[in-house]
Amino acid sequence: MLEAGFFYLFAAMVIVGGMGVVLARNTMHSVMFLIFCFFNAAGLFFLLDAEFLGIILILIYVGAVMVLFMFVIMMLEVNQAKLKEGFLQYLPIGGMIALILLIEFIAASGSGVFHTDAIAAVGHFGKDVNNTVEIGKVLYTQYLLGFEIAAIILLVALVGSIVLTLRTRKDAKYQNISKQVNVRKEDRLRKVRM
Amino acid sequence: MEWLDMAITAGIWALEILAIAVPVALTVAYTTYVERRVIGIMQIRKGCNRVGPFGLLQPLADGLKLFLKETIIPTNANKLLFVAAPVLALVPALVAFAVVPFGETRLFGIWDKEHVMAISHLNVGLLYILAISSLSIYGVLMAGWASNSKYALIGAVRATCQMISYEIAMGFALVCVLMLAGSMDLAVIVNAQAGGFWHWYIIPLFPMFLVYFISGCAESNRTPFDLVEGDAELVAGHIVEYSGMWFATFSLAEYGAMILISLLTSILFLGGWHAPIPALDFIPGTIWLLLKAAFFIFVFIWFRATFPRYRYDQMMRLGWKVFLPWTLAWIAVLGICTYAGELYEGLQFLSDAIGFYQPWRS
Numbered sequence: 001m002l003e004a005g006f007f008y009l010f011a012a013m014v015i016v017g018g019m020g021v022v023l024a025r026n027t028m029h030s031v032m033f034l035i036f037c038f039f040n041a042a043g044l045f046f047l048l049d050a051e052f053l054g055i056i057l058i059l060i061y062v063g064a065v066m067v068l069f070m071f072v073i074m075m076l077e078v079n080q081a082k083l084k085e086g087f088l089q090y091l092p093i094g095g096m097i098a099l100i101l102l103i104e105f106i107a108a109s110g111s112g113v114f115h116t117d118a119i120a121a122v123g124h125f126g127k128d129v130n131n132t133v134e135i136g137k138v139l140y141t142q143y144l145l146g147f148e149i150a151a152i153i154l155l156v157a158l159v160g161s162i163v164l165t166l167r168t169r170k171d172a173k174y175q176n177i178s179k180q181v182n183v184r185k186e187d188r189l190r191k192v193r194m
Numbered sequence: 195m196e197w198l199d200m201a202i203t204a205g206i207w208a209l210e211i212l213a214i215a216v217p218v219a220l221t222v223a224y225t226t227y228v229e230r231r232v233i234g235i236m237q238i239r240k241g242c243n244r245v246g247p248f249g250l251l252q253p254l255a256d257g258l259k260l261f262l263k264e265t266i267i268p269t270n271a272n273k274l275l276f277v278a279a280p281v282l283a284l285v286p287a288l289v290a291f292a293v294v295p296f297g298e299t300r301l302f303g304i305w306d307k308e309h310v311m312a313i314s315h316l317n318v319g320l321l322y323i324l325a326i327s328s329l330s331i332y333g334v335l336m337a338g339w340a341s342n343s344k345y346a347l348i349g350a351v352r353a354t355c356q357m358i359s360y361e362i363a364m365g366f367a368l369v370c371v372l373m374l375a376g377s378m379d380l381a382v383i384v385n386a387q388a389g390g391f392w393h394w395y396i397i398p399l400f401p402m403f404l405v406y407f408i409s410g411c412a413e414s415n416r417t418p419f420d421l422v423e424g425d426a427e428l429v430a431g432h433i434v435e436y437s438g439m440w441f442a443t444f445s446l447a448e449y450g451a452m453i454l455i456s457l458l459t460s461i462l463f464l465g466g467w468h469a470p471i472p473a474l475d476f477i478p479g480t481i482w483l484l485l486k487a488a489f490f491i492f493v494f495i496w497f498r499a500t501f502p503r504y505r506y507d508q509m510m511r512l513g514w515k516v517f518l519p520w521t522l523a524w525i526a527v528l529g530i531c532t533y534a535g536e537l538y539e540g541l542q543f544l545s546d547a548i549g550f551y552q553p554w555r556s
Contacts, residue, residue: 029270064361067358071351074335074347099534132317132378
């Protein structure tokens with residue numbers, strides 16, 4: 001009973017957070033709502049005994065991704081009047097996407113795939129089952145290939161983003177730290193016999 | 195009776211939380227006192243010695259002063275976030291203490307099994323601490339943005355870069371600890387180091403210990419990494435517009451983070467509540483843990499009195515080009531050493547040496 005209560009609490013808060021992201025006028029408030037939303041989604045993971053996933057969600061999304069989001073948004077100057085200008089222009093496309101999504105959701109929830117009988121029962125594991133260990137085992141045996149491919153894609157993205165931003169400007173003076181550290185007394189000081 | 199049980203459980207929880215939060219707040223207050231006295235001694239002057247005997251009532255006087263000061267909110271500030279920011283900074287600093295184990299107890303023989311003295315004994319405690327401490331950035335970020343001041347904004351931007359960079363090195367240093375202990379449960383990590391100081395992880399992980407402690411220093415924005423509030427160029431960084439109690443909340447969060455890092459360094463690398471030699475086990479474990487943590491708090495203060503502030507680009511270089519390669523290399527070294535014996539018979543001695551610190555392998 002307590003579990004169901006917490007589920008409805010977290011689920012309701014996720015929806016409130018999601019609504020807040022869209023409806024908040026201030027972009028900064030939107031970001032805060034999104035963080036709130038992630039927190040409650042992590043709460044849902046905890047209810048499913050998936051504490052590893054829940055904490056990773058907070059660690060990666062709230063702790064890193066959203067910080068960078070906020071970092072960018074902080075620098076923007078948001079002009080409310082300008083934002084509203086394009087509202088009518090994008091209304092047909094946006095409305096269409098929303099409508100399609102709504103129909104999809106209704107069709108999916110009515111199809112019976114997500115019916116409680118169809119889903120494998122979400123029982124609670126004993127205290128001795130360690131989530132992290134189980135995920136590690138599956139990830140490094142059964143899904144090793146997919147895991148490695150994902151890792152390589154991320155590595156390529158990493159190298160790519162560094163290459164894109166790497167440029168040496170001719171007019172700026174850079175310091176060469178190894179050169180600075182390697183300077184000896186003899187390089188700078190010359191004794192002259194008078 | 196179900197409701198009564200729940201009420202009793204809730205009451206015990208509240209008591210547990212108070213039993214951690216109140217000592218943390220008091221420690222923060224007296225850390226400020228110790229800091230001023232120690233820096234005073236190091237700089238050959240007196241430090242605070244006017245209020246009460248030896249100036250011992252100074253923290254209370256400071257608290258009273260800050261409490262009575264007017265809180266000024268700048269006209270163009272975003273009021274909601276301006277007020278929320280100090281709270282956002284304080285909450286993660288205190289919430290992280292929920293999983294810190296302060297020792298093991300049988301409650302004077304009432305329990306027949308050892309219980310871990312922590313509010314919540316999580317089996318992913320280490321990850322929890324990483325996740326929560328990564329949230330402390332939001333307080334700084336919000337404060338910087340909501341103040342609507344250029345110094346505060348620059349301070350917040352610097353803080354973000356700094357915390358994100360050092361978090362990575364910190365996380366990898368913790369991975370090394372995990373590879374030895376084989377668990378993310380803080381109590382298991384401590385018990386893996388039982389039996390004297392030669393079992394402590396500081397020995398196989400000495401470089402990681404340095405990386406962790408220095409990154410912790412950068413994470414909690416302490417000197418020499420306090421570029422966030424670098425007073426020479428940014429007045430006071432993100433806290434420039436704050437006054438009175440809201441300002442005090444920020445420093446409470448900063449000192450709370452400092453105490454947390456000290457406790458965690460003792461838990462992860464210095465054997466937590468275990469005595470350095472088994473003969474000294476008659477002294478309760480909690481006292482050992484607090485002594486070790488107190489030593490690290492002293493080192494934090496010592497740093498502040500000793501080192502000048504880093505230059506910004508040098509600090510970034512330290513995080514990305516020094517600490518990150520170190521930690522990655524050490525993970526590889528540990529991994530190779532662990533399985534060297536299986537790959538090549540002659541290297542069995544390496545596996546045995548590392549295996550001494552890895553209770554999960556035997």
